[in-house]
Amino acid sequence: MPESGQTTGHIAHAAPAPSPTSPPAAARHAGLLVTLVLGGLTAVPPLSMDMYLPALPEVTGSLHAPAATVQLTLTACLAGMALGQLVVGPMSDRWGRRRPLLIGMLVYVAATAVCALAVGVEMLIAFRLLQGLAGAAGIVIARAVVRDLYDGVEMARFFSTLMLISGVAPIIAPLIGSQILRVGDWRGVFHVLTGVGLLLTLVVWRWLHETLPPERRHGGGVAAALHTMRGLLADRMFTGYMLAGSLAFAALFAYISASPFVIQEIYGASPQTFSLLFGINSIGLIAVGQINGKLLVGRVSLDKALGFGLAVITLAAVALLLMTTGVFGEVGLVPLAAGLFVLMSAMGLAMPNTNAQALMRTPHAAGSASALLGTSAFLIGAVASPLVGIAGEATAVPMAVVQLVCALGAVASFVLLCRPWRRTDHVDRTDKGGAADTDRADAGSQSARA
Helix, strand or coil, X not given: CCCXXXXXXXXXXCCCCCCCCCCHHHHHHCCHHHHHHHHHXXXXXHHHHHCCHHHHHHHHHHCCCCHHHHHHHHHHHHHHHHHHHHHHHHHHHHHCCHHHHHHHHHHHHHHHHHHCCCCCHXXXXXXXXXXXXXXXXXXXXXXXXXXXXXXXXXXXXXXXXXXHHHCCHHHHHHHHHHHHHHHCCCHHHHHHHHHHHHHHXXXXXXXXXXXXXXXXXXXXXXXXXXXXXXXXXXCXXXXXXXXXXXXHHHHHHHHHHHHHHHHHHHCXXXXXXXXXXXXXXXXXXXXXXXXXXXXXXXXXXXXXXXXXXXXXXXHHHHHHHHHHCCCCCCCCHHHHHHXXXXXXXXXXXXXXXXXXXXXXXXXXXXHHHHHHHHHHHHHHHHHHXXXXXXXXXXXXXXXXXXXXXXXXXXXXXXXXXXCHHHCXXXXXXXXXXXXXXHHHCCXXXXXXXX
């Protein structure tokens, strides 16, 4: 954890006795505990989505609903997490981080508990939507808290550390769900999620101090929030990083959506083999994220690391497309798995650095900026997800095509909007731990600050 002198000048350096209204320095010095709390909050979405996956067939039988209708329980949760961020982010800029977060977590706990009691699929869909809307508070406010506490290389390092914690969740969530089904039914999954949400709520209430002082909050209602978001989107560089990160996330989402079918049905792997490969790929993403945070950040500019990551993702997508279209002849599972491993691992360079670079430009509206980053990623990912099966069940080409299109879009957004080659001096100063050069923000960013 950094010393106070390594953070931006707008953060107080003195740390008074801990209290819910302590300045950011107090939370920053909490170190490992804050990291674990924020990591737990960012793990809520994959836990809510992936722990439930093994239970889908059982839900279909239990509620006497068609499989397509039961799938809407996943869509509802995902849509809620996307749209909820647009509401919670501006709320946290106006009222601080703690109050909206605690309210969101309490609603998440209540909605999850009701999901366990659902007597029909319509009721389950409705409360999964509410669960997603409330769970969005953890995602968006965790990013905003990081922006409150850190800047420059320290923020990029912290995002990489969060990937270590939140990246474990997609690996263990389906395993936990499967074990729950061995001793109970699908409702047990929601009982466990209720307990997790309640525990996180108590931890946040007890140990996560307020990180946004009253003098840095923004008044106004919906109109003011929309004005702030419009100003952020008018910032060409912020929008470039947002789109680059969202499109990279969409390529990752295409893998998550298609890989169970591609690996098991087309390439004939067993469920155990699929689980092993999924875990290995997730470990690759986490490992590269740690390399980014521990070794690259501070030595290599964030834009260079990001550009390299996007280039590797694009090359891996090209290789996957060539393999799936038969250019190399019939290829087995091993080459395909290797391509997916490279693509997944490179996400460890793309995702933390796009978040860091975008939020570095928005200390004045971190909650709204975090909301736009999260909503954009979830919505673009949700659009890309169904496209992977557009050509039916006999080919993996759509997965590779979607991944390549998303990767090329991410590269185009980075190059055309962020224009990193024109900002070398600014990036170097930021990467050495100094504050972001907000004076060079364009008119759109200044409009958001107003």
